[in-house]
Amino acid sequence: MSTTIEQIKLDTLEELEERFKAEPDMAYPEDMVSEIADSSVPIYTFDLIQIAQSSVDVLTHENELPPAFDGTPTITNQIATAIYEIVQEELYEKLYELQQEHEEQQKLSDEMSQ
Numbered sequence: 001m002s003t004t005i006e007q008i009k010l011d012t013l014e015e016l017e018e019r020f021k022a023e024p025d026m027a028y029p030e031d032m033v034s035e036i037a038d039s040s041v042p043i044y045t046f047d048l049i050q051i052a053q054s055s056v057d058v059l060t061h062e063n064e065l066p067p068a069f070d071g072t073p074t075i076t077n078q079i080a081t082a083i084y085e086i087v088q089e090e091l092y093e094k095l096y097e098l099q100q101e102h103e104e105q106q107k108l109s110d111e112m113s114q
Helices: 005-022 029-040 045-053 056-060 075-113
Strands: none
Touching: 005 029, 005 075, 029 075, 045 056, 045 075, 056 075
């Protein structure tokens, strides 16, 4: 069974939640997001093509970053960049949600202790 962009997003969101729960007050959560997104991008051409074939979102994504890996504008490097950016965007949305939940819990905890 081939990996899809949806499966990659689910896996990375799960990893983000686990790591955030372990350290909700980390100094630079953006670094964690970049690390998770980067490690989620397959390195093999076959895998990249399989993901692109299964996702219109990957194929039509307009990259903001330069091509991945060695920077040459090959299709597979463009696909890898698209996967990274799509996953990163999902992770940032979840990170902000987790941060808000954490702040609300902190406020409730502070109010209850007074």
